Amino acid sequence: GENVEQHPSTLSVQEGDSAVIKCTYSDSASNYFPWYKQELGKGPQLIIDIRSNVGEKKDQRIAVTLNKTAKHFSLHITETQPEDSAVYFCAASYHSSASKIIFGSGTRLSIRP
Amino acid sequence: KAGVTQTPRYLIKTRGQQVTLSCSPISGHRSVSWYQQTPGQGLQFLFEYFSETQRNKGNFPGRFSGRQFSNSRSEMNVSTLELGDSALYLCASSLVGQYQETQYFGPGTRLLVL
Numbered sequence: 001g002e003n004v005e006q007h008p009s010t011l012s013v014q015e016g017d018s019a020v021i022k023c024t025y026s027d028s029a030s031n032y033f034p035w036y037k038q039e040l041g042k043g044p045q046l047i048i049d050i051r052s053n054v055g056e057k058k059d060q061r062i063a064v065t066l067n068k069t070a071k072h073f074s075l076h077i078t079e080t081q082p083e084d085s086a087v088y089f090c091a092a093s094y095h096s097s098a099s100k101i102i103f104g105s106g107t108r109l110s111i112r113p
Numbered sequence: 114k115a116g117v118t119q120t121p122r123y124l125i126k127t128r129g130q131q132v133t134l135s136c137s138p139i140s141g142h143r144s145v146s147w148y149q150q151t152p153g154q155g156l157q158f159l160f161e162y163f164s165e166t167q168r169n170k171g172n173f174p175g176r177f178s179g180r181q182f183s184n185s186r187s188e189m190n191v192s193t194l195e196l197g198d199s200a201l202y203l204c205a206s207s208l209v210g211q212y213q214e215t216q217y218f219g220p221g222t223r224l225l226v227l
Contacts, residue, residue, distance in 0.1 A: 032213045043117070043203050043218030044156070051213065089156065093213070100169055101216075103156040 002027040004092050006104030014112050019080055021107045023090035024072040030092040033073050034101065035064060038087045047088075048075070077109075085111045115140065117206050117219035125225045131192040134222045136204030138185050142217070144168075144210030145187040147179060150201040150221070159202075162187050163210050191224075199226045 003026040013019045025033075031052035036044035050057045050064045050073065057064050061080075066073040077084055087108050093101040118137045126132050138145050146169075147159040158171040162181035179189040185206075191198055201223050205216040 034215075036218075041220065043205070043220050045218065046215050049213075049215075100158065100161075102158075105155045 002030060002092055002094065002102040004090060004102050004104040006090050006107060008107060009105065010108045010110070012110045012112055013080055015080055015082060017080055019077045019084070019109055021075045021088055021090065021109070022072060023074070023092075023104050024070075025092040025102075026071070027092070027094060028068075028071065030094040032093040032101075033064070033066060034091050034093070035075050036089040036091065036103075038089065038106075040086075044089055080111050082111050082113065085109060117204055117217055119202075119204050119219040119222050121222060122220065123223050123225075125227065126194050127227050128194055128196060130194050131190060132194060132224060133188055133190045134202055134204075134224075136187045136189075136206075136219060138187070138204075138206030139217055142206035142208055143185050144207045144214075145181055145185060146205045146207075146210070146216065147187070147189050148203040148205065149173070150203055151199075156203070159189065161210060168210065194226045196226050199224060 006023045034049035037047045038044040048062050050066050061078045063076040087106045089106050090104040091101045120135045144163045146161040148156050150156050161169040165181045176192045181187045201221040203221045205218045207214045207216045
């Protein structure tokens with residue numbers, strides 16, 4: 001079955017700097033890759049997603065890139081702010097149902113003031 | 114529009130007991146999925162319900178079960194609790210659960226088994 005690996009598990013960056021989180025997946029049939037942000041005491045919230053027919057997608061300070069040949073995708077956050085501190089999860093999906101997605105292990109991002 | 118709500122938010126049980134968790138999806142959403150989140154295993158899919166029927170199931174033992182009511186509200190039940198069942202249980206809803214449809218998560222129920 002699908003397996004998603006996520007790195008690093010923890011990341012600390014200076015406020016204003018960029019943060020990059022990387023994920024790899026095993027099943028070449030996967031073609032939908034959402035990213036979730038989970039704040040303390042809350043459930044995961046979708047922040048951006050990418051489909052396999054595009055290589056990059058951007059939404060303000062957040063961007064995601066996808067390399068299908070290498071089977072990896074990355075989340076880029078620029079000009080980081082204190083409110084970006086949270087746990088981020090990547091995920092991969094290829095099933096017909098929205099619920100059949102495999103999550104990465106998560107990255108705890110801390111923004112240093 | 115109100116988000117996904119889960120009750121209770123916190124629960125303490127002892128081994129061998131059973132527990133029922135409740136999830137109310139966003140109004141109009143008919144697909145409800147359940148996930149278990151633990152530090153060791155991460156986020157794992159339990160099952161999905163749509164129109165009162167279980168449509169998908171993850172790799173969990175039969176002690177984990179669920180149901181969905183006609184108003185799309187869902188409950189999950191864990192019988193004969195084990196220490197390893199301690200986790201954050203998350204519920205997510207989407208319109209009809211179609212491929213690539215956004216799922217909206219609730220805040221979760223934190224279960225501690227002693």
